[in-house]
Amino acid sequence: xDFTSTEEQTQLSETLGRWTDKEYGFERRRDIIGSLDGVxxxxxxxxxxxxxxxxxxxxxxxxxxxxxADMFVVMQALGKALLxxxxxxxxxxxxxxxxxxxxxxxLLGGAAAGTVRLxxxxxxxxxxxxxxxxxxxxxxxxxxxxxxxxxxxxxxGAQADHxxxxxxxxxxxxxxxxxxxxxxxxxxxxxxRTDYRTIDGMRAADVDxxxxxxxxxxxxxxxxxxxxxxxAVSDYSCALICAEAVGIMQAVMETTLDYLKTRRQFDQxxxxxxxxxxRMADIFIEVEQARSMAMLAASVSKSxxxxxxxxxVSGAMIRVGQAARRVGxxxxxxxxxxxxxxxxxxxxxxxxxxxxxxxxxxxxxxxTRFTSQPGFCYPD
Amino acid sequence: MNLEYDAQELEFxxxxxxxxxLNLPDDLRAKVLNxxxxxxxxxxxxxxxxxxxxxxxxxxxxxxxxxxxxxxxRHIWEEETTRAGAPNIISFGINMIGPVLMEFxxxxxxxxxxxxxxxxxxxxxxxxxxxxxxxxxASLKTSAKRVEDESGAYYLxxxxxxxxxxxxxxxMIFCLVRTDNSGRKQQGISFLLIDxxxxxxxxxxxxxxxxxxEVNEVFFDDVRVPAENLVGEENRGWTYAKYLLSHERSNxxxxxRSKRELAFLKRLAMATPSGxxxxxxxxxxxxxxxxxxAELMALEITNLRVVSADHGNSEPGPEVSMLKIxxxxxxxxxxxLMVEAVGPYGLPLDVDFLEGRREASVTGHDxxxxxxxxxxxxRKASIYGGSNEIQKNIINRMILGL
Numbered sequence: 001x002d003f004t005s006t007e008e009q010t011q012l013s014e015t016l017g018r019w020t021d022k023e024y025g026f027e028r029r030r031d032i033i034g035s036l037d038g039v040x041x042x043x044x045x046x047x048x049x050x051x052x053x054x055x056x057x058x059x060x061x062x063x064x065x066x067x068x069a070d071m072f073v074v075m076q077a078l079g080k081a082l083l084x085x086x087x088x089x090x091x092x093x094x095x096x097x098x099x100x101x102x103x104x105x106x107l108l109g110g111a112a113a114g115t116v117r118l119x120x121x122x123x124x125x126x127x128x129x130x131x132x133x134x135x136x137x138x139x140x141x142x143x144x145x146x147x148x149x150x151x152x153x154x155x156x157g158a159q160a161d162h163x164x165x166x167x168x169x170x171x172x173x174x175x176x177x178x179x180x181x182x183x184x185x186x187x188x189x190x191x192x193r194t195d196y197r198t199i200d201g202m203r204a205a206d207v208d209x210x211x212x213x214x215x216x217x218x219x220x221x222x223x224x225x226x227x228x229x230x231x232a233v234s235d236y237s238c239a240l241i242c243a244e245a246v247g248i249m250q251a252v253m254e255t256t257l258d259y260l261k262t263r264r265q266f267d268q269x270x271x272x273x274x275x276x277x278x279r280m281a282d283i284f285i286e287v288e289q290a291r292s293m294a295m296l297a298a299s300v301s302k303s304x305x306x307x308x309x310x311x312x313v314s315g316a317m318i319r320v321g322q323a324a325r326r327v328g329x330x331x332x333x334x335x336x337x338x339x340x341x342x343x344x345x346x347x348x349x350x351x352x353x354x355x356x357x358x359x360x361x362x363x364x365x366x367x368t369r370f371t372s373q374p375g376f377c378y379p380d
Numbered sequence: 381m382n383l384e385y386d387a388q389e390l391e392f393x394x395x396x397x398x399x400x401x402l403n404l405p406d407d408l409r410a411k412v413l414n415x416x417x418x419x420x421x422x423x424x425x426x427x428x429x430x431x432x433x434x435x436x437x438x439x440x441x442x443x444x445x446x447x448x449x450x451x452x453x454r455h456i457w458e459e460e461t462t463r464a465g466a467p468n469i470i471s472f473g474i475n476m477i478g479p480v481l482m483e484f485x486x487x488x489x490x491x492x493x494x495x496x497x498x499x500x501x502x503x504x505x506x507x508x509x510x511x512x513x514x515x516x517x518a519s520l521k522t523s524a525k526r527v528e529d530e531s532g533a534y535y536l537x538x539x540x541x542x543x544x545x546x547x548x549x550x551x552m553i554f555c556l557v558r559t560d561n562s563g564r565k566q567q568g569i570s571f572l573l574i575d576x577x578x579x580x581x582x583x584x585x586x587x588x589x590x591x592x593x594e595v596n597e598v599f600f601d602d603v604r605v606p607a608e609n610l611v612g613e614e615n616r617g618w619t620y621a622k623y624l625l626s627h628e629r630s631n632x633x634x635x636x637r638s639k640r641e642l643a644f645l646k647r648l649a650m651a652t653p654s655g656x657x658x659x660x661x662x663x664x665x666x667x668x669x670x671x672x673x674a675e676l677m678a679l680e681i682t683n684l685r686v687v688s689a690d691h692g693n694s695e696p697g698p699e700v701s702m703l704k705i706x707x708x709x710x711x712x713x714x715x716x717l718m719v720e721a722v723g724p725y726g727l728p729l730d731v732d733f734l735e736g737r738r739e740a741s742v743t744g745h746d747x748x749x750x751x752x753x754x755x756x757x758x759r760k761a762s763i764y765g766g767s768n769e770i771q772k773n774i775i776n777r778m779i780l781g782l
Contacts, residue, residue: 001383003684272782277782285775288702295685299383312677319677367667377660378650
């Protein structure tokens with residue numbers, strides 16, 4: 001058992017920290033958020049230069065074949081910097097493509113080189129967090145597949161060069177069987193995207209698919225058998241956002257602590273008041289408990305054992321989700337009025353923490369998933 | 381980062397497991413698993429079994445008869461013994477006074493007391509708390525005056541200790557006493573070893589809200605304690621007390637026990653009907669269990685992070701305060717949910733059943749009968765060993781720098 005980072009991970013974290021401090025400061029981020037695209041080509045090139053884009057790609061395809069622990073380190077650092085680039089969307093897209101690695105070698109190579117940005121279009125208006133709830137349809141026409149439907153709140157959907165889209169081949173809307181996955185170019189005929197800002201400074205898009213045609217080579221995995229892939233990548237995505245949230249919470253804690261030590265009221269630092277001290281200790285505990293669960297999620301994020309993976313990942317989404325809510329709210333309260341202003345970084349940390357689980361499943365959703373696993377009622 | 385146990389650790393786990401299978405008496409196991417009260421003999425029985433195997437003192441070095449296990453081994457040991465339903469080893473001898481004597485005791489004290497702790501010939505209790513000094517331990521008033529006369533040197537002890545756990549069973553008590561009133565209150569405290577059979581000692585039971593006799597008041601009325609029973613130097617007792625407290629907080633997370641109790645809670649809730657199904661299948665109840673399970677999963681990893689960082693035998697750091705807070709909150713929440721799970725069957729108070737004077741409980745719901753008393757008893761967890769508020773103060777001072 002070993003909880004320490006490898007030398008490479010420590011180096012990676014330090015390099016990344018230096019880069020975000022220098023190239024991705026609060027002012028810079030604010031400019032990017034305010035720009036037309038909401039993302040920065042320059043920052044993307046920077047991430048590429050750091051090797052971050054090659055990280056999750058298999059070694060055979062010019063990548064580094066990163067482990068869950070490597071990604072845990074990266075996502076924490078990106079969380080601390082509140083990165084708004086389509087990094088996580090691309091990493092999750094890569095995770096999908098890896099299930100058919102040979103077929104998508106070009107795209108994976110492109111992702112590793114930083115020339116391909118991906119997004120995962122899974123959610124639909126009625127599906128909420130259930131990734132198997134797919135109304136988007138696909139039918140075969142000769143050697144092509146024709147997609148029809150609407151995907152909603154696709155994170156970085158408009159900034160992606162290719163979208164990974166789930167669509168139903170057979171079965172009823174909420175069947176686990178009968179779902180396929182396709183890689184669809186962002187500029188495909190019939191595909192239209194409505195791009196919008198999200199509250200946390202990111203971008204999302206609603207994606208309409210009207211008779212969008214893709215070749216058979218665009219399908220990931222076997223026809224109608226995509227559910228286990230979607231389930232696994234969703235869990236991987238959860239592990240990534242848990243790590244990101246821990247990075248943010250750590251930063252929130254440091255910022256808030258700093259504030260308690262410097263802000264004076266009634267002739268003393270407000271950190272001298274025990275009522276605030278105890279709330280700060282609660283924050284500390286929340287962050288450490290969340291960190292533990294994020295580590296657990298990272299360590300099983302690629303496990304083939306679906307039961308073990310779901311237990312750990314939903315457990316992590318529950319515990320980290322609770323912590324994200326509490327730490328964010330407490331940080332604003334402890335900052336007082338100043339925490340309510342958009343000028344303060346803590347406000348932006350809070351906004352990002354607020355969105356935790358909005359796409360990958362909130363605490364209630366993961367509680368239901370957690371309790372419906374066979375091992376819950378019949379332990380050992 | 382690797383959250384799996386290595387081969388050596390797994391081998392150790394299976395060795396521990398088979399030892400327990402062969403050696404833990406069924407009656408003891410049943411009592412522990414069903415939250416019944418243990419007698420002095422119950423505790424001694426398991427202690428003796430472990431002593432024969434050389435495993436009664438996992439944290440002691442070999443030269444004193446300990447098992448000298450690594451922190452991770454000790455964690456595995458704790459997890460396996462508690463899961464199996466083994467009684468706790470009463471920690472006053474093994475975990476508290478033992479390490480203090482090894483560090484600060486003289487040769488004669490070590491030679492005499494340490495083997496007797498291992499063999500359970502002496503049952504120790506702790507004389508720290510006083511009625512006027514709870515979390516503010518240094519405010520203690522029990523006095524010890526050094527006297528020399530023709531019979532030799534001794535301390536004359538007067539005062540009162542309270543919350544003295546299982547003092548009714550004890551042969552010896554280690555006490556913090558005031559030997560000087562002149563300086564800061566932390567100065568002027570000494571550390572004495574006192575024979576509980578000394579004339580002038582009175583033990584009076586405190587019956588707690590669950591109608592259990594677990595704690596006591598101990599009165600000292602002109603008790604003569606031989607001067608050689610002073611540990612270390614006079615007026616340096618606060619140092620030894622702090623050292624002891626840091627050891628008391630090892631294994632404070634009680635992850636093993638809580639995992640066992642979580643499994644118990646689930647079995648209980650599965651066996652308790654509600655509507656057409658079971659209590660555990662009620663989504664509202666299941667939600668509470670899930671939130672608690674996630675907390676316990678996190679605690680287990682947090683605990684392992686702290687434990688595995690402790691490579692040497694160094695004193696546990698301030699992170700232990702976090703383990704105390706979360707560990708006790710989890711324990712308390714488990715007892716709450718057990719009571720909720722059984723609903724009306726949490727009402728009976730069946731002390732005869734709890735103390736083993738009757739085989740079956742009055743309602744026949746044997747698993748349910750002890751639970752409310754157990755819940756009441758566990759309110760102590762966030763109070764003892766430095767209340768959880770004191771632990772938050774430690775986090776603030778030692779970690780956050782507030």
